[in-house]
Amino acid sequence: QIKPKPVKLDELGTQAFGAAHLLKDRSNVKILGPQIEDLIPCIIISMGTGVSYSALSIDNKVKHVGGSPLGGGTLLGLANLLIQVNNFDEILRLANIGKTSTLDLLISDIYGQNYGNTLLSDVCASSFAKASIEHKTAPKEDIAASLLSAICYSIAGGAATVARAEKVTSLVFVGGFLSMEGSIPDSLYKSASLFNKEISLIFPENHRYAGAIGAALRASELQ
Structure with a gap:
């Protein structure tokens, strides 16, 4: 008879690991963005029901640096x-067919063109404002x-602000509220890179399982 012994781990640290x-x-x-060589240090954005931001240093130290209540649960x-979906x-299927310009007020709707060097004409000025x-x-x-x-704009904008603070x-990006099919990666990049063209968005293939993988690895170290 197998009697597993529970191992208590820090959730955010495990995700980062x-x-x-x-x-x-x-x-x-x-x-997406500059094809950098060194992926760490970085900000890890865990996209689940809500969203957390964790800073991972080059020596694998993790600290929780922020979050957002707008996540998969909000969607x-x-x-x-x-x-009623x-x-x-x-x-995601519906969103990939739809157009944001129907309801979102864009920079082009206000100014008729780009605004300066940062706000391109297709950038959203106000979500759902046309309604x-x-x-x-x-x-x-x-x-x-x-x-x-x-x-996505909210999540990536917050992440970019945290990244600037952490230099x-x-x-x-990891977590269940993430799909490489469709508009999510592009929406995240459009928001994150608005005021920092040097920023790189990184999407591991098995992003959904970062927490489970981290838990398994950490637990094996503690046995």
Whole structure:
């Protein structure tokens, strides 16, 4: 009879440990932005029901540096209220078909062109604003697209701010609220790189399992 002994681990530290392990295999890592050689130090963004930001130093020390309540739980909850869809894959499918420009107020809608060197014409100035300004209704595909974009903008903008404070340019994304298919990576990059073109977004192939991998590795070290 197997009697497993529980091992207590720090959740955020375990996520970071798993992410660091995934970064060792460069062939299974996708990078948006500058193709950097050294992936660590970095900010690890754990995208789950909510979002946490952890700084990982070059000597593998981890500290929790921030977070956001806007995450996968927000997407599912608001999608359920707005378009009566409560399935992540279905929301992604709809968002990939839809257009954010139907409901989002863009820089081009305000200025007719780019604003300076940082705000390009296709950057979102206000999510869902056209629904109020123009009293618009929209198909569920466009609602899903704007909702997903709004949450991604918030997550990546916060991550970029934390990265600036920690003086790093690498953002590593892991967690269940992440898909390499469709608009999520591009939305994250568009937001994160608005005011810092040197920033790199890093997506390990097995990003969903960073926590489980970190827990297994840490537990084996403690046996």
